Amino acid sequence: MAGIYIHIPFCKQACHYCDFHFSTNLKNKQLMIEAIKQELVLQKNYLNEPIHTIYFGGGTPSMLEASELNDILDTLSANYNVTARPEITLEANPDDLSERQLEALKSIGINRLSIGIQSFDDEVLKFLNRAHNRVQALDCMEHARNAGFENISIDLIYGIPNRDHKKWLEDLDKVIAMNPEHISAYCLTIEPQTAFGKWAKKGQLKPVEDDYSAAQFDTMISMLNQHGFEQYEVSNFCRDGFYSNHNTSYWQQKAYLGIGPGAHSYNLESRQYNIRNNQKYINSLAEGTIPYDIEYLSKNDIINDYILTAIRTKWGINLKKLEGFGYRNDTDYINSLLTNELAYTEKNNLILTTAGKLLADKISSDMFLID
Protein backbone atom coordinates (compact mmCIF):
# COMPACT_ATOMS: atom_id res chain seq x y z
CA MET A 1 0.00 0.00 0.00
CA ALA A 2 1.36 3.42 -0.87
CA GLY A 3 0.31 7.05 -0.90
CA ILE A 4 0.40 9.97 -3.31
CA TYR A 5 0.90 13.55 -2.11
CA ILE A 6 -0.08 16.37 -4.48
CA HIS A 7 1.28 19.82 -3.69
CA ILE A 8 -0.92 22.74 -4.74
CA PRO A 9 1.48 25.70 -4.53
CA PHE A 10 -0.88 28.66 -4.18
CA CYS A 11 -2.00 30.72 -1.19
CA LYS A 12 -4.03 33.91 -0.78
CA GLN A 13 -1.37 35.54 1.36
CA ALA A 14 1.85 34.58 3.13
CA CYS A 15 1.37 33.56 6.75
CA HIS A 16 4.17 35.13 8.78
CA TYR A 17 5.55 31.81 10.02
CA CYS A 18 5.32 29.71 6.86
CA ASP A 19 8.26 28.33 4.92
CA PHE A 20 6.33 25.89 2.71
CA HIS A 21 6.54 26.38 -1.02
CA PHE A 22 3.71 28.52 -2.44
CA SER A 23 3.00 31.56 -4.57
CA THR A 24 0.30 34.20 -4.13
CA ASN A 25 0.22 34.72 -7.90
CA LEU A 26 -2.47 32.53 -9.44
CA LYS A 27 -1.85 33.64 -13.02
CA ASN A 28 -0.53 30.21 -14.03
CA LYS A 29 -3.03 28.12 -12.13
CA GLN A 30 -4.29 26.22 -15.19
CA LEU A 31 -0.74 25.61 -16.46
CA MET A 32 0.16 24.28 -13.00
CA ILE A 33 -2.76 21.84 -13.08
CA GLU A 34 -1.61 20.62 -16.50
CA ALA A 35 1.97 20.22 -15.23
CA ILE A 36 0.78 18.25 -12.18
CA LYS A 37 -1.25 15.96 -14.43
CA GLN A 38 1.77 15.53 -16.70
CA GLU A 39 3.98 14.61 -13.73
CA LEU A 40 1.37 12.08 -12.57
CA VAL A 41 1.56 10.39 -15.98
CA LEU A 42 5.38 10.44 -16.08
CA GLN A 43 5.66 8.97 -12.58
CA LYS A 44 3.11 6.22 -13.01
CA ASN A 45 5.72 3.49 -12.52
CA TYR A 46 7.36 5.05 -9.44
CA LEU A 47 5.19 3.04 -7.02
CA ASN A 48 4.57 -0.61 -7.71
CA GLU A 49 1.84 -0.91 -5.13
CA PRO A 50 -1.86 -0.08 -4.89
CA ILE A 51 -2.56 3.49 -3.81
CA HIS A 52 -4.56 3.63 -0.60
CA THR A 53 -4.15 7.32 0.30
CA ILE A 54 -4.20 10.53 -1.74
CA TYR A 55 -3.35 13.79 -0.01
CA PHE A 56 -3.78 17.29 -1.47
CA GLY A 57 -1.46 19.54 0.53
CA GLY A 58 0.10 22.92 0.01
CA GLY A 59 -0.05 25.76 -0.23
CA THR A 60 -3.81 25.88 -0.11
CA PRO A 61 -5.49 23.16 -2.17
CA SER A 62 -8.94 24.47 -1.18
CA MET A 63 -8.25 27.45 -3.45
CA LEU A 64 -8.79 25.17 -6.45
CA GLU A 65 -12.29 24.57 -7.72
CA ALA A 66 -13.63 21.08 -7.09
CA SER A 67 -13.71 20.55 -10.87
CA GLU A 68 -9.96 21.32 -11.04
CA LEU A 69 -9.19 18.87 -8.24
CA ASN A 70 -11.38 16.31 -9.96
CA ASP A 71 -9.44 16.78 -13.18
CA ILE A 72 -6.26 15.83 -11.26
CA LEU A 73 -8.01 12.87 -9.60
CA ASP A 74 -9.21 11.60 -13.00
CA THR A 75 -5.64 11.59 -14.30
CA LEU A 76 -4.49 9.82 -11.16
CA SER A 77 -7.18 7.11 -11.41
CA ALA A 78 -6.42 6.54 -15.08
CA ASN A 79 -2.74 5.92 -14.40
CA TYR A 80 -2.53 4.26 -10.96
CA ASN A 81 -3.99 1.22 -9.27
CA VAL A 82 -6.11 2.97 -6.63
CA THR A 83 -7.78 0.80 -3.96
CA ALA A 84 -11.57 0.66 -3.75
CA ARG A 85 -11.98 3.22 -0.95
CA PRO A 86 -8.85 5.34 -0.71
CA GLU A 87 -8.48 7.98 1.99
CA ILE A 88 -8.54 11.27 0.03
CA THR A 89 -7.54 14.24 2.19
CA LEU A 90 -7.73 17.89 1.25
CA GLU A 91 -5.97 20.58 3.27
CA ALA A 92 -8.36 23.50 3.45
CA ASN A 93 -8.54 26.94 4.99
CA PRO A 94 -11.77 28.05 6.68
CA ASP A 95 -12.25 31.04 4.36
CA ASP A 96 -12.53 28.69 1.34
CA LEU A 97 -15.11 26.39 2.86
CA SER A 98 -18.43 27.78 1.69
CA GLU A 99 -21.35 25.36 1.77
CA ARG A 100 -21.29 25.23 -2.04
CA GLN A 101 -17.57 24.39 -2.14
CA LEU A 102 -17.91 21.74 0.56
CA GLU A 103 -20.73 19.98 -1.27
CA ALA A 104 -18.71 20.05 -4.48
CA LEU A 105 -15.63 18.63 -2.69
CA LYS A 106 -17.71 15.83 -1.24
CA SER A 107 -19.19 15.01 -4.63
CA ILE A 108 -15.75 14.41 -6.20
CA GLY A 109 -14.73 11.90 -3.52
CA ILE A 110 -12.78 13.99 -1.01
CA ASN A 111 -13.52 12.10 2.21
CA ARG A 112 -11.19 13.74 4.72
CA LEU A 113 -10.62 17.44 5.42
CA SER A 114 -7.62 18.86 7.23
CA ILE A 115 -8.68 22.39 8.16
CA GLY A 116 -6.00 24.96 9.00
CA ILE A 117 -7.75 26.84 11.79
CA GLN A 118 -4.57 27.43 13.88
CA SER A 119 -6.42 29.64 16.39
CA PHE A 120 -9.91 30.93 17.15
CA ASP A 121 -8.60 34.29 18.34
CA ASP A 122 -8.84 37.17 15.85
CA GLU A 123 -5.79 38.93 17.31
CA VAL A 124 -3.67 35.81 16.94
CA LEU A 125 -4.95 35.12 13.44
CA LYS A 126 -4.00 38.66 12.48
CA PHE A 127 -0.58 38.32 14.11
CA LEU A 128 0.02 35.10 12.12
CA ASN A 129 -1.34 36.82 8.97
CA ARG A 130 -3.92 34.13 8.38
CA ALA A 131 -6.56 34.90 5.73
CA HIS A 132 -9.53 33.80 7.85
CA ASN A 133 -11.19 35.10 11.00
CA ARG A 134 -12.71 33.62 14.16
CA VAL A 135 -16.25 33.43 12.76
CA GLN A 136 -15.08 31.51 9.69
CA ALA A 137 -13.04 29.22 11.95
CA LEU A 138 -16.10 28.49 14.07
CA ASP A 139 -18.55 28.07 11.17
CA CYS A 140 -16.55 25.82 8.83
CA MET A 141 -17.05 22.71 10.96
CA GLU A 142 -20.82 22.93 10.90
CA HIS A 143 -20.80 23.54 7.15
CA ALA A 144 -18.50 20.55 6.63
CA ARG A 145 -20.72 18.30 8.74
CA ASN A 146 -23.81 19.50 6.82
CA ALA A 147 -22.05 18.57 3.58
CA GLY A 148 -21.54 15.04 4.95
CA PHE A 149 -17.86 15.04 6.00
CA GLU A 150 -17.31 12.48 8.74
CA ASN A 151 -13.54 12.57 8.97
CA ILE A 152 -12.24 16.05 9.82
CA SER A 153 -8.91 17.13 11.23
CA ILE A 154 -8.25 20.56 12.73
CA ASP A 155 -4.78 22.16 12.82
CA LEU A 156 -3.79 24.35 15.76
CA ILE A 157 -0.60 26.22 16.67
CA TYR A 158 0.76 26.78 20.17
CA GLY A 159 3.90 28.44 21.52
CA ILE A 160 2.90 31.77 19.95
CA PRO A 161 4.81 34.82 21.28
CA ASN A 162 3.01 37.58 23.19
CA ARG A 163 0.02 35.43 23.94
CA ASP A 164 -1.62 34.74 27.23
CA HIS A 165 -1.73 31.05 28.25
CA LYS A 166 -5.49 31.52 28.84
CA LYS A 167 -5.96 32.03 25.11
CA TRP A 168 -4.46 28.62 24.43
CA LEU A 169 -6.92 27.08 26.89
CA GLU A 170 -9.74 28.83 25.03
CA ASP A 171 -8.52 27.41 21.70
CA LEU A 172 -8.43 23.92 23.22
CA ASP A 173 -11.95 24.34 24.64
CA LYS A 174 -13.22 25.49 21.25
CA VAL A 175 -11.63 22.64 19.31
CA ILE A 176 -12.95 20.07 21.79
CA ALA A 177 -16.44 21.56 21.48
CA MET A 178 -16.22 21.19 17.70
CA ASN A 179 -15.73 17.46 18.15
CA PRO A 180 -13.45 16.72 15.17
CA GLU A 181 -12.15 13.19 14.59
CA HIS A 182 -8.54 14.36 14.49
CA ILE A 183 -6.40 17.25 15.75
CA SER A 184 -2.87 18.20 14.68
CA ALA A 185 -1.18 20.75 16.93
CA TYR A 186 2.28 22.11 16.24
CA CYS A 187 4.53 24.34 18.27
CA LEU A 188 5.37 27.50 16.33
CA THR A 189 8.89 27.34 14.96
CA ILE A 190 10.54 30.49 13.74
CA GLU A 191 12.17 29.77 10.37
CA PRO A 192 14.81 32.21 9.12
CA GLN A 193 13.25 32.91 5.68
CA THR A 194 9.83 33.87 7.04
CA ALA A 195 8.53 37.27 8.20
CA PHE A 196 8.80 36.07 11.81
CA GLY A 197 12.37 34.91 11.18
CA LYS A 198 13.31 38.34 9.85
CA TRP A 199 11.64 40.13 12.75
CA ALA A 200 13.38 37.82 15.23
CA LYS A 201 16.74 38.56 13.61
CA LYS A 202 16.15 42.29 14.02
CA GLY A 203 15.08 41.77 17.64
CA GLN A 204 11.47 42.75 16.89
CA LEU A 205 10.06 39.36 17.86
CA LYS A 206 11.09 37.28 20.83
CA PRO A 207 10.43 33.53 20.54
CA VAL A 208 8.76 31.98 23.58
CA GLU A 209 10.81 30.20 26.24
CA ASP A 210 10.92 26.38 25.98
CA ASP A 211 9.18 26.08 29.37
CA TYR A 212 6.25 28.14 28.10
CA SER A 213 5.62 25.94 25.05
CA ALA A 214 6.25 22.80 27.15
CA ALA A 215 3.51 23.91 29.57
CA GLN A 216 1.12 24.40 26.64
CA PHE A 217 2.07 20.98 25.26
CA ASP A 218 1.35 19.35 28.64
CA THR A 219 -1.99 21.14 29.00
CA MET A 220 -2.97 20.09 25.50
CA ILE A 221 -2.19 16.41 26.12
CA SER A 222 -4.13 16.24 29.36
CA MET A 223 -7.18 18.15 28.01
CA LEU A 224 -7.35 16.17 24.79
CA ASN A 225 -6.84 12.85 26.59
CA GLN A 226 -9.64 13.73 29.01
CA HIS A 227 -11.93 14.23 26.04
CA GLY A 228 -11.15 10.92 24.38
CA PHE A 229 -8.40 11.94 21.98
CA GLU A 230 -5.51 9.52 21.72
CA GLN A 231 -2.06 11.00 21.11
CA TYR A 232 -0.79 8.61 18.44
CA GLU A 233 2.08 10.85 17.32
CA VAL A 234 3.76 13.72 19.17
CA SER A 235 1.69 16.35 17.32
CA ASN A 236 -1.34 14.26 16.30
CA PHE A 237 -4.42 13.16 18.20
CA CYS A 238 -7.52 11.28 17.15
CA ARG A 239 -10.73 9.73 18.42
CA ASP A 240 -11.98 6.21 17.73
CA GLY A 241 -9.07 5.12 15.54
CA PHE A 242 -9.38 8.00 13.05
CA TYR A 243 -5.64 8.01 12.36
CA SER A 244 -4.37 9.87 9.33
CA ASN A 245 -3.60 6.82 7.18
CA HIS A 246 -1.53 8.95 4.82
CA ASN A 247 0.75 10.42 7.49
CA THR A 248 0.94 7.12 9.36
CA SER A 249 2.39 5.56 6.19
CA TYR A 250 5.18 8.18 6.24
CA TRP A 251 5.95 7.30 9.84
CA GLN A 252 6.03 3.60 8.97
CA GLN A 253 8.56 4.09 6.16
CA LYS A 254 6.13 3.19 3.38
CA ALA A 255 6.91 4.43 -0.12
CA TYR A 256 5.13 7.54 -1.33
CA LEU A 257 5.07 9.69 -4.43
CA GLY A 258 5.08 13.49 -4.17
CA ILE A 259 3.73 15.44 -7.14
CA GLY A 260 4.01 19.18 -7.70
CA PRO A 261 6.68 21.84 -7.07
CA GLY A 262 8.46 21.34 -3.76
CA ALA A 263 7.01 17.83 -3.27
CA HIS A 264 9.21 14.91 -2.13
CA SER A 265 9.05 11.24 -3.06
CA TYR A 266 10.48 8.24 -1.23
CA ASN A 267 10.86 4.65 -2.38
CA LEU A 268 12.96 3.12 0.44
CA GLU A 269 16.17 3.58 -1.60
CA SER A 270 16.17 7.28 -2.45
CA ARG A 271 14.42 10.57 -1.93
CA GLN A 272 13.50 12.90 -4.77
CA TYR A 273 12.95 16.61 -4.22
CA ASN A 274 11.00 18.50 -6.86
CA ILE A 275 12.14 22.04 -7.62
CA ARG A 276 10.56 24.74 -5.43
CA ASN A 277 9.78 27.13 -8.26
CA ASN A 278 6.40 27.23 -9.99
CA GLN A 279 7.53 28.65 -13.31
CA LYS A 280 10.53 26.33 -13.69
CA TYR A 281 8.36 23.36 -12.72
CA ILE A 282 5.74 24.27 -15.35
CA ASN A 283 8.35 24.91 -18.06
CA SER A 284 10.16 21.67 -17.38
CA LEU A 285 7.01 19.53 -17.37
CA ALA A 286 5.89 21.21 -20.60
CA GLU A 287 9.06 19.70 -22.11
CA GLY A 288 8.32 16.31 -20.56
CA THR A 289 10.95 16.42 -17.80
CA ILE A 290 10.43 16.34 -14.05
CA PRO A 291 12.76 18.85 -12.40
CA TYR A 292 14.10 17.13 -9.28
CA ASP A 293 17.18 16.39 -7.22
CA ILE A 294 17.78 12.90 -5.96
CA GLU A 295 19.50 11.68 -2.82
CA TYR A 296 20.40 7.98 -2.57
CA LEU A 297 19.97 6.79 0.99
CA SER A 298 22.77 5.06 2.85
CA LYS A 299 22.03 2.29 5.33
CA ASN A 300 22.52 4.85 8.12
CA ASP A 301 20.06 7.26 6.48
CA ILE A 302 17.39 4.55 6.41
CA ILE A 303 18.02 3.63 10.05
CA ASN A 304 18.02 7.29 11.15
CA ASP A 305 14.79 7.98 9.25
CA TYR A 306 13.16 5.08 11.04
CA ILE A 307 14.37 6.32 14.45
CA LEU A 308 13.30 9.92 13.75
CA THR A 309 9.75 9.07 12.72
CA ALA A 310 8.96 5.94 14.75
CA ILE A 311 10.07 7.46 18.07
CA ARG A 312 7.36 10.12 17.71
CA THR A 313 4.52 7.59 17.41
CA LYS A 314 2.55 5.67 20.03
CA TRP A 315 3.97 2.44 18.57
CA GLY A 316 7.54 3.62 19.21
CA ILE A 317 10.74 2.07 17.86
CA ASN A 318 10.80 -1.68 17.43
CA LEU A 319 14.21 -2.59 18.81
CA LYS A 320 14.23 -5.96 17.03
CA LYS A 321 13.49 -4.24 13.72
CA LEU A 322 16.36 -1.82 14.40
CA GLU A 323 18.68 -4.76 15.00
CA GLY A 324 17.39 -6.31 11.78
CA PHE A 325 18.68 -3.16 10.01
CA GLY A 326 22.10 -3.91 11.50
CA TYR A 327 21.78 -1.30 14.28
CA ARG A 328 23.48 -2.14 17.58
CA ASN A 329 21.24 -0.87 20.35
CA ASP A 330 23.06 1.19 22.97
CA THR A 331 21.62 -0.52 26.04
CA ASP A 332 23.20 2.02 28.42
CA TYR A 333 21.44 4.86 26.63
CA ILE A 334 18.12 3.00 26.45
CA ASN A 335 18.39 2.14 30.15
CA SER A 336 18.98 5.81 30.96
CA LEU A 337 15.73 6.69 29.13
CA LEU A 338 13.89 4.03 31.13
CA THR A 339 15.42 5.10 34.45
CA ASN A 340 14.57 8.75 33.84
CA GLU A 341 11.01 7.81 32.85
CA LEU A 342 11.43 9.28 29.41
CA ALA A 343 10.50 5.97 27.77
CA TYR A 344 9.20 2.48 28.51
CA THR A 345 9.33 -0.79 26.62
CA GLU A 346 6.45 -2.95 25.50
CA LYS A 347 6.90 -6.08 23.36
CA ASN A 348 10.36 -5.00 22.14
CA ASN A 349 9.10 -1.49 21.35
CA LEU A 350 10.72 1.58 22.89
CA ILE A 351 7.92 4.08 23.48
CA LEU A 352 8.25 7.63 24.80
CA THR A 353 6.40 8.83 27.90
CA THR A 354 4.81 12.30 27.89
CA ALA A 355 8.05 13.73 29.33
CA GLY A 356 10.01 11.90 26.62
CA LYS A 357 7.77 13.21 23.84
CA LEU A 358 8.87 16.74 24.73
CA LEU A 359 12.44 15.62 24.02
CA ALA A 360 11.65 13.43 20.99
CA ASP A 361 13.98 15.27 18.60
CA LYS A 362 16.90 15.24 21.05
CA ILE A 363 16.40 11.53 21.86
CA SER A 364 16.27 10.55 18.21
CA SER A 365 19.39 12.54 17.39
CA ASP A 366 21.17 10.87 20.34
CA MET A 367 20.29 7.51 18.78
CA PHE A 368 21.30 8.40 15.20
CA LEU A 369 24.13 6.63 13.44
CA ILE A 370 26.76 9.00 12.09
CA ASP A 371 28.42 8.14 8.74
Ligand code: SF4
Ligand atom coordinates in the same frame (compact mmCIF):
# COMPACT_ATOMS: atom_id res chain seq x y z
S1 SF4 B 1 -1.99 29.05 4.12
FE1 SF4 B 1 -0.64 27.38 4.77
S2 SF4 B 1 0.83 27.10 3.11
FE2 SF4 B 1 -0.21 29.06 2.76
S3 SF4 B 1 1.16 30.58 3.68
FE3 SF4 B 1 -0.35 30.02 5.25
S4 SF4 B 1 0.59 28.31 6.40
FE4 SF4 B 1 1.73 28.57 4.48
